[in-house]
Amino acid sequence: MKKILVVTISVVTISALFAASVVSAQQQSTQMTDAHMQRIQQNCSEAIGSLQQIHTNDRLVRVNRGQAYDSMSTKLMAPMNSRLALNKLDGSSLVKITASYDQELASFRVNYKKYDDQMSSVLQMDCRRQPVAFYDAVAKARASRELVHQNTLTLNRSIIDYEAEFVSSRSKFEQSSTGGSQ
Amino acid sequence: MDQHNPHILSDAAEDAAHPKWAKYRFIVLIVSSIAIALILVGVSLALYTSSGTAQLDLSRPDYQAVRDQIKPDDDFKGFSASGSTNATELDKFKALYDARLKDATTVEVFTSDVLSDQALGIDEQPTATQ
Numbered sequence: 361m362k363k364i365l366v367v368t369i370s371v372v373t374i375s376a377l378f379a380a381s382v383v384s385a386q387q388q389s390t391q392m393t394d395a396h397m398q399r400i401q402q403n404c405s406e407a408i409g410s411l412q413q414i415h416t417n418d419r420l421v422r423v424n425r426g427q428a429y430d431s432m433s434t435k436l437m438a439p440m441n442s443r444l445a446l447n448k449l450d451g452s453s454l455v456k457i458t459a460s461y462d463q464e465l466a467s468f469r470v471n472y473k474k475y476d477d478q479m480s481s482v483l484q485m486d487c488r489r490q491p492v493a494f495y496d497a498v499a500k501a502r503a504s505r506e507l508v509h510q511n512t513l514t515l516n517r518s519i520i521d522y523e524a525e526f527v528s529s530r531s532k533f534e535q536s537s538t539g540g541s542q
Numbered sequence: 543m544d545q546h547n548p549h550i551l552s553d554a555a556e557d558a559a560h561p562k563w564a565k566y567r568f569i570v571l572i573v574s575s576i577a578i579a580l581i582l583v584g585v586s587l588a589l590y591t592s593s594g595t596a597q598l599d600l601s602r603p604d605y606q607a608v609r610d611q612i613k614p615d616d617d618f619k620g621f622s623a624s625g626s627t628n629a630t631e632l633d634k635f636k637a638l639y640d641a642r643l644k645d646a647t648t649v650e651v652f653t654s655d656v657l658s659d660q661a662l663g664i665d666e667q668p669t670a671t672q
Contacts, residue, residue, distance in 0.1 A: 396666045403663035420608040421651050427615040428646040435620025442623035473594045502657040509652040516647040533627045
C-alpha cells in the first residue's frame with residue numbers, strides 16, 4: 361500500500377513538472393506573434409548584414425581600446441606606483457585604484473570574449489528558418505554587450521579616479537621629494 | 543643432413559631482426575608525422591580560440607577593411623618606474639596620462655543600442671507606422 365502511494369506521488373509530481381515545462385515553453389514561443397516572426401524573416405538579410413558590420417567594427421574597437429586600457433595600467437599607473445614606492449611615498453590609494461582597474465580590465469576581456477562568441481553564434485544562425493531562436497540569440501548578445509559596456513564605464517571611472525587622486529596627492533609627493541633632496 | 547649455419551638466421555630471429563612492419567616504416571613515418579602535426583595544430587587552435595587571441599586577430603581576410611585603422615601602440619614608451627618625484631617629473635606624467643585618458647574615455651563604446659530591435663529592423667512593429 362505504501363509502495364503504491366509513493367509511486368502515485370512520484371508519477372503525479374513528474375507529470376506536474378513536465379506539464380509546467382511544456383506550458384512555460386508554449387508561453388515563451390507564443391510571446392512572439394506571427395507578424396513579428398514574419399518581420400524578422402523579411403528583414404533577415406539586412407539584420408545579418410548590420411550584425412556583421414557591428415561585429416567587424418567591434419573587433420577593431422576591442423583592439424584599439426584594449427591597447428589603450430592595457431597601456432594605462434602597464435605603462436602609466438604601475439610605473440607611477442613603483443616610482444612612489446621607490447621614493448618611499450605613500451601611494452596606497454593609487455595602488456588600490458590600479459588594483460580595481462586591473463580587475464575590471466580582466467573582467468572586460470572575459471566579457472568581451474563571451475559577447476564575441478555570442479555574436480559569432482548569432483551570425484551562424486538562419487534567421488529565416490529560426491526567427492524565434494535568432495531573436496533570442498540577438499537579445500543574449502545585447503545583454504552580453506551591455507556587460508562589456510558596463511566594464512568600459514567602470515574602467516573609465518577608474519582612470520578618472522586615478523587622475524583625481526594623483527592631482528590631490530601631488531603636492532604631498534612634491535613636498536616629500538623637495539624635503540628628501542634637501 | 544642439416545647443418546647449422548651461423549650466418550643464416552632462423553625464422554623467429556629473422557622476424558625479430560626485421561619485423562613485418564619494417565618494410566612499411568617509411569609510410570609509418572609519414573602517417574605518424576601527419577598525425578602528430580594534426581594533433582599539434584588542434585591543440586594550438588584550441589589555445590587560439592580559448593585564450594581570446596582569436597578575438598584580437600585582425601589578420602584574417604574579413605577584417606582587411608578595418609586593419610589600417612588599428613592604432614599602433616609600440617611608439618608609446620610610457621612613464622619610467624625609476625626616478626624622482628619632483629614637479630618636472632610629475633608634470634611629465636600628468637601630460638602622458640591626460641593624453642592617454644583622452645584616447646581611452648572620450649568615445650563611449652559598446653553601447654547596446656546598436657543591437658536594439660529597432661536598429662536591426664526586427665522589432666514587432668515597423669517604426670515608420672508608429
